Amino acid sequence: MAAAVRWVLVAAVAAAAVVALDNGVARTPPMGWLHWERFLCGTDCAAEPDRCVSERLFTEMADVMAAEGWKEAGYEFVCIDDCWMAPTRDERGRLQADPRRFPGGIRALADYVHSKGLKLGIYSDVGNSTCAGFPGSYGHYELDAQTFASWGVDLLKFDGCNAGSLGLLAEGMDLLTCSVPECKAALSPGQHVLLAQVVFGCSDSRSFQAWLEKAAFSHQRLRRAEHRSTACLVIGNFGLSWEQAVTQMAMWAIMAAPLFMSNDLRRMKPEAKWLLQNKEVIAINQDPLGKQGYRVAKDKSFELWERPLSDRAYAVAVLNQQEIGGPRNFTFSLTFLGNGLACNPACSIQQILPTSRDWGVYNWVSSLSVEVNPTGTVLLRVVPL
Numbered sequence: 001m002a003a004a005v006r007w008v009l010v011a012a013v014a015a016a017a018v019v020a021l022d023n024g025v026a027r028t029p030p031m032g033w034l035h036w037e038r039f040l041c042g043t044d045c046a047a048e049p050d051r052c053v054s055e056r057l058f059t060e061m062a063d064v065m066a067a068e069g070w071k072e073a074g075y076e077f078v079c080i081d082d083c084w085m086a087p088t089r090d091e092r093g094r095l096q097a098d099p100r101r102f103p104g105g106i107r108a109l110a111d112y113v114h115s116k117g118l119k120l121g122i123y124s125d126v127g128n129s130t131c132a133g134f135p136g137s138y139g140h141y142e143l144d145a146q147t148f149a150s151w152g153v154d155l156l157k158f159d160g161c162n163a164g165s166l167g168l169l170a171e172g173m174d175l176l177t178c179s180v181p182e183c184k185a186a187l188s189p190g191q192h193v194l195l196a197q198v199v200f201g202c203s204d205s206r207s208f209q210a211w212l213e214k215a216a217f218s219h220q221r222l223r224r225a226e227h228r229s230t231a232c233l234v235i236g237n238f239g240l241s242w243e244q245a246v247t248q249m250a251m252w253a254i255m256a257a258p259l260f261m262s263n264d265l266r267r268m269k270p271e272a273k274w275l276l277q278n279k280e281v282i283a284i285n286q287d288p289l290g291k292q293g294y295r296v297a298k299d300k301s302f303e304l305w306e307r308p309l310s311d312r313a314y315a316v317a318v319l320n321q322q323e324i325g326g327p328r329n330f331t332f333s334l335t336f337l338g339n340g341l342a343c344n345p346a347c348s349i350q351q352i353l354p355t356s357r358d359w360g361v362y363n364w365v366s367s368l369s370v371e372v373n374p375t376g377t378v379l380l381r382v383v384p385l
């Protein structure tokens, strides 16, 4: 029941985000790391020193992000999720970090993260308490925004648990709008800028299909307006097959979704690292044209998606949604890609996932046959010639 309410709220935030972007604040999707899906609400640091939500977890993650190519690949936010707080506010009503797990406080942690050339994200909730039962921001929006700003926090994940009504969420969004640089001046001078980026909702492999359907639908409804829903990459964890990981990465690129990983960067398999740091996929995700992709066709549990890129190029994804059986071929005509423009009169096709491969040059009336593993995706870059 509580989970269902949360989803409604998440959808409402997504709709509100469209308005914000239409105001000309065009940014490429933010990239970073978030603790929730991998580390959840571990608070017992004596029993699990490596895994509890603590200063050490975030400094170690920042170290790895700076040292092992993550920062260079574009991942810049180190994000704290739920469970960072002490169970009560301080004597002046301010949120405070749990003193045993964050002995240096959030300000010192932000300084450390900044010293690595990275940015710090923090978590709060629009309701009276967070999803895990820590103090929520209801009735304290202004104070909490000031507190986060005084700590040098760069990004806020504003969650929707215990929010009661959609009206309340709108109240929360006002605060977020008021966190953008332009109106940040309303807060005290010299404070660090909170970005008006909302990180919300994370898809696991099971909710993936529902997420895609919703995205395909909302795209039709919004007629290719900027629309960004945030998702979370759980690649590198235990729950995803290789095919599912490839599909996640490819589709987040097609959707221009913010790339927030939630995994243990200290213990990554080389193939997961290759996928998450793949320059060609990230370049599609971060394409400066900033257009979100959309579904072109759905046929026999295959889906064909495309995303217009700068330089007249297109990213094209072929998903095989069937979970059983073996690899199957999907054959499609190039004539209609990009509203007939992508291969007119010819195009070169580069495969990016699941492996890098040059498909060569095709003309307008050609068709392409791609073999896709169950639950997998083939991601292509099509450049008109």
Ligand SMILES: *[C@@H]1O[C@H](CO)[C@@H](O)[C@H](O)[C@H]1NC(C)=O
Binding pocket: 127, 128, 138, 162, 163, 164, 165, 168
């Ligand atoms: C938070 O608690 C106060 C006091 O009990 C109550 O008036 C308010 O409606 C609550 N807010 C939400 C969103 O439930």
Ligand SMILES: *[C@@H]1O[C@H](CO)[C@@H](O)[C@H](O)[C@H]1NC(C)=O
Binding pocket: 327, 328, 329, 369, 370, 371
């Ligand atoms: C897919 O098509 C290619 C090229 O026509 C062929 O070599 C391959 O065997 C086909 N794969 C399947 C699973 O049918």
